[in-house]
Amino acid sequence: MVTYxxxxxxxAALILLGxxxxxxxxxxxxxxxxxxxxxxxxxxxxxxxxxxxxxxDLDTPAPLRYFKWLGGAAKCLVxxxxxxxxxxxxxxxxxxxxxGFALVQTLTLVTGxxxxxxxxxxxxGIITALRQYSALDYGVTFMAFLFFSxxxxxxxxxxxxxxxxxxxxxxxxxxxxxxxxxVIGAVAGVIVAVAVGGVARxxxxxxxxxxxxxxxxxxxxxxxxxxxNPGLGPVVIAIAGVGIAFAVTVLxxxxxxxxxxxxxxxxxxxxxxxxxxxxxxxxxxTALMIVLxxxxxxxxxxxxxxxxxxxxxxxxxxxxxITAFLVGGLILMDRFMQAWPSYFNNSRVRGRPIATIGxxxxxxxxxxxxxxxxxxxxxxxxxxxxxxxxxASYTRFTRSSMLEIMNMDYIRTARAKGLSERxxxxxxxxxxxxxxxxxxxxxxxxxxxxxxxxTETVFSVRGMGFLFLDGIMHTDPNPVMGVFVCVAVTAxxxxxxxxxxxxxLDPRVRIKA
Amino acid sequence: MSQPTQQExxxxxxxxxxxxxxxxxxxxxxxxxxxxxxxxxxxHSGAIAGLFIFVFIFLLAxxxxxxxxxxGWWKYDHLDVSPLVNDGxxxxxxxxxAWGEHPFGQDRIGxxxxxxxxxxxxxxxxxxxLIGTIAGLLGTVIGGLSGYxxxxxxxxxxxxTDVIIIIPVLLxxxxxxxxxxxxxxxxxxxxxxxxxxxxxxxxxxxLVSWVGLARLMRGEFLTLREREFVDAARISGASNARIIFKxxxxxxxxxxxxxxxxxxxxxxxxxTALSYLGVGVKSPDTSLGLLISQNQEAFSTRPWxxxxxxxxxxxxxxxINFIGDGxxxxxxxxxxxxxxxxxxxxxxxxxxxxxxxxAADGSAGD
Numbered sequence: 001m002v003t004y005x006x007x008x009x010x011x012a013a014l015i016l017l018g019x020x021x022x023x024x025x026x027x028x029x030x031x032x033x034x035x036x037x038x039x040x041x042x043x044x045x046x047x048x049x050x051x052x053x054x055x056x057d058l059d060t061p062a063p064l065r066y067f068k069w070l071g072g073a074a075k076c077l078v079x080x081x082x083x084x085x086x087x088x089x090x091x092x093x094x095x096x097x098x099x100g101f102a103l104v105q106t107l108t109l110v111t112g113x114x115x116x117x118x119x120x121x122x123x124x125g126i127i128t129a130l131r132q133y134s135a136l137d138y139g140v141t142f143m144a145f146l147f148f149s150x151x152x153x154x155x156x157x158x159x160x161x162x163x164x165x166x167x168x169x170x171x172x173x174x175x176x177x178x179x180x181x182x183v184i185g186a187v188a189g190v191i192v193a194v195a196v197g198g199v200a201r202x203x204x205x206x207x208x209x210x211x212x213x214x215x216x217x218x219x220x221x222x223x224x225x226x227x228x229n230p231g232l233g234p235v236v237i238a239i240a241g242v243g244i245a246f247a248v249t250v251l252x253x254x255x256x257x258x259x260x261x262x263x264x265x266x267x268x269x270x271x272x273x274x275x276x277x278x279x280x281x282x283x284x285x286t287a288l289m290i291v292l293x294x295x296x297x298x299x300x301x302x303x304x305x306x307x308x309x310x311x312x313x314x315x316x317x318x319x320x321x322i323t324a325f326l327v328g329g330l331i332l333m334d335r336f337m338q339a340w341p342s343y344f345n346n347s348r349v350r351g352r353p354i355a356t357i358g359x360x361x362x363x364x365x366x367x368x369x370x371x372x373x374x375x376x377x378x379x380x381x382x383x384x385x386x387x388x389x390x391x392a393s394y395t396r397f398t399r400s401s402m403l404e405i406m407n408m409d410y411i412r413t414a415r416a417k418g419l420s421e422r423x424x425x426x427x428x429x430x431x432x433x434x435x436x437x438x439x440x441x442x443x444x445x446x447x448x449x450x451x452x453x454x455t456e457t458v459f460s461v462r463g464m465g466f467l468f469l470d471g472i473m474h475t476d477p478n479p480v481m482g483v484f485v486c487v488a489v490t491a492x493x494x495x496x497x498x499x500x501x502x503x504x505l506d507p508r509v510r511i512k513a
Numbered sequence: 514m515s516q517p518t519q520q521e522x523x524x525x526x527x528x529x530x531x532x533x534x535x536x537x538x539x540x541x542x543x544x545x546x547x548x549x550x551x552x553x554x555x556x557h558s559g560a561i562a563g564l565f566i567f568v569f570i571f572l573l574a575x576x577x578x579x580x581x582x583x584x585g586w587w588k589y590d591h592l593d594v595s596p597l598v599n600d601g602x603x604x605x606x607x608x609x610x611a612w613g614e615h616p617f618g619q620d621r622i623g624x625x626x627x628x629x630x631x632x633x634x635x636x637x638x639x640x641x642x643l644i645g646t647i648a649g650l651l652g653t654v655i656g657g658l659s660g661y662x663x664x665x666x667x668x669x670x671x672x673x674t675d676v677i678i679i680i681p682v683l684l685x686x687x688x689x690x691x692x693x694x695x696x697x698x699x700x701x702x703x704x705x706x707x708x709x710x711x712x713x714x715x716x717x718x719x720l721v722s723w724v725g726l727a728r729l730m731r732g733e734f735l736t737l738r739e740r741e742f743v744d745a746a747r748i749s750g751a752s753n754a755r756i757i758f759k760x761x762x763x764x765x766x767x768x769x770x771x772x773x774x775x776x777x778x779x780x781x782x783x784x785t786a787l788s789y790l791g792v793g794v795k796s797p798d799t800s801l802g803l804l805i806s807q808n809q810e811a812f813s814t815r816p817w818x819x820x821x822x823x824x825x826x827x828x829x830x831x832x833i834n835f836i837g838d839g840x841x842x843x844x845x846x847x848x849x850x851x852x853x854x855x856x857x858x859x860x861x862x863x864x865x866x867x868x869x870x871x872a873a874d875g876s877a878g879d
């Protein structure tokens with residue numbers, strides 16, 4: 001195992017050396033960094049050209065410059081040396097500094113999108129695999145192909161037009177006309193009717209209920225101007241919490257496990273009590289406090305499950321823990337909604353909350369909630385665009401992986417033993433289907449930090465992709481190299497992790513040392 | 514470019530070697546493999562629809578504005594400027610089917626959008642075919658050689674693949690774009706490149722997109738060369754060339770075709786993305802990505818400049834994806850085996866399920 005890892009790392013280092021040399025030469029030869037001065041008519045033209053030649057060390061031939069750069073970059077390998085030197089960019093800023101800033105921007109942009117895409121994609125994949133060749137399966141398959149085929153910049157422009165400008169206009173006067181509410185309700189009803197499956201009667205009933213509920217909620221929202229002053233309130237949290245408790249228990253333990261259901265319901269009651277208890281505390285919130293509260297919430301859930309016990313203590317703990325986490329999320333969402341009017345009326349936002357470009361409103365002032373809302377409203381469009389284009393591959397991937405597993409002998413054995421469909425799907429099939437998915441997820445996380453060049457361009461986020469593109473446009477090798485090394489190292493490390501994870505998860509696969 | 518490709522999905526489906534003696538359905542009786550594949554492909558309605566749409570777009574794009582000096586039937590060129598009709602609003606309508614003077618409308622200076630879109634579609638299709646061909650050839654040769662001969666050939670070729678796979682495509686495209694732009698420097702290459710930017714771009718992108726295919730083909734060759742029929746051929750004295758071309762390649766052709774198709778659909782998005790970023794096709798020539806990039810600011814005033822090129826990107830890409838899906842189903846004998854409904858019926862005492870393929874017994878982790 002150790003031999004294998006060492007061998008992989010050495011190969012990776014050699015590959016990295018070769019590739020970085022090529023990248024440096026390509027960037028250096030891709031254009032003329034002095035071009036903008038050659039055409040200029042400024043009096044100090046020669047001086048400017050000399051200054052830039054000095055800055056970029058243009059008198060040294062590119063291959064030699066690479067080795068100079070490599071000498072500086074090699075210092076980065078010394079841990080805590082603090083002498084990391086990746087050169088400077090064309091504006092004289094050290095690359096290490098620029099990279100640090102860009103990395104934060106890119107990670108805030110892509111992390112949420114990737115996590116959501118993975119979760120939704122896997123869920124859709126499992127459902128379509130279980131309903132193979134149903135209307136739902138065909139619908140999702142078609143959507144997956146459509147999303148595969150969408151250029152992200154096109155989606156981004158559409159989202160800007162309808163998601164931001166259109167939605168902001170709507171917020172100015174948030175009234176939903178009756179026909180629109182009915183149509184949206186009907187669409188929701190049809191989707192549910194298709195998704196539920198089963199006999200026609202059951203489909204019709206569930207579709208009808210959803211149609212009525214959705215239309216009524218929309219009409220209610222319109223009447224009370226909910227979109228201006230959104231909020232959930234303890235009653236909605238309690239109702240939604242009970243729903244969550246049942247759903248989580250069905251998935252994790254099955255409704256037959258009374259203790260698991262009881263622990264989840266107790267957690268919901270605790271959550272509603274906590275809703276009133278934590279309100280004053282939340283007014284003073286910081287990011288650290290939210291994280292700590294989140295951990296405490298899960299702890300309370302797991303503890304409740306432990307105390308309730310039952311014939312399978314683990315199931316109760318898991319069900320209660322997940323329920324606690326989700327109810328905590330609802331409380332958090334409610335607090336964000338309470339902060340919405342003050343964000344909406346902020347002098348910098350001026351009633352147009354959904355932003356089309358950038359990563360934050362410049363010079364915005366406010367407490368934790370307003371600042372977080374500002375980040376969210378800037379992230380929502382790029383996140384949606386990224387989810388749309390990456391959702392499809394996870395869905396298709398999970399579906400095919402799941403279909404393959406459902407065909408295995410041990411699934412038939414599990415059914416033959418008389419296990420419930422829930423434990424066959426969740427316990428036997430899903431866990432094994434996760435193995436190939438885990439490797440793909442590891443690959444994608446590796447590709448994450450360099451991945452969103454186009455999204456960053458469209459939404460003017462100054463992340464890694466922007467740095468890279470800017471370097472190319474100015475024939476400036478140092479930022480290009482900085483981004484390349486970061487991306488390549490993460491990709492290689494995560495590829496290694498993916499391989500190791502595969503062999504750790506699937507005992508049939510053994511690594512050859 | 515951040516878009517994960519279908520190849521990943523395909524790779525995963527094939528991460529387990531195909532179990533020996535995978536059961537064929539009854540329809541396989543008495544038909545050759547080619548016949549089975551054709552029959553299944555023709556039975557895949559999505560793929561057939563995709564094929565029709567693609568052929569239609571192909572013919573429309575290449576006959577309307579002409580190609581390589583051959584004039585087309587449409588009266589405008591993508592460079593022609595004509596007076597604005599009705600402020601450039603599209604004249605085509607669906608309610609009373611009409612074509613009109615400028616069916617897709619005009620841009621701000623009066624160029625005909627139909628001609629520009631058709632030209633862009635031509636460019637996309639050309640690049641797609643170039644990338645598919647070059648990547649398919651290179652990938653097969655390199656993957657096949659390293660998978661069949663193993664040893665130092667494999668080591669060298671696969672390390673080259675590893676190096677190329679981590680060099681960003683965007684950088685290569687930028688280098689090509691810069692080379693194409695240096696028209697003043699003479700030399701036959703830049704002269705050729707200046708007049709045929711799209712060909713150069715396609716060839717270069719093809720030269721870097723073979724890596725995924727090479728890995729896939731290597732895996733396929735590695736599995737196939739251990740099979741009994743290859744041993745039999747070797748014992749009866751067949752040469753390496755004969756084994757490769759007569760015994761292994763025909764069995765690997767399915768994987769190859771499917772993945773070339775998927776590479777092609779990714780290639781269209783790649784070209785449009787590069788043009789959008791300004792390192793692909795450059796004006797005065799045009800492409801679908803470039804059209805969107807030039808016109809996204811005008812979305813509120815002239816939305817049609819944005820809708821039609823995007824629609825064509827999506828249509829081309831979608832039809833290729835559906836064709837790829839149909840081919841995948843047609844070539845994969847393991848398809849259509851599990852059926853949740855059938856399994857449930859079986860449980861409640863229906864017709865006993867047909868024996869599925871043996872469990873895949875481990876794949877080599879490397």
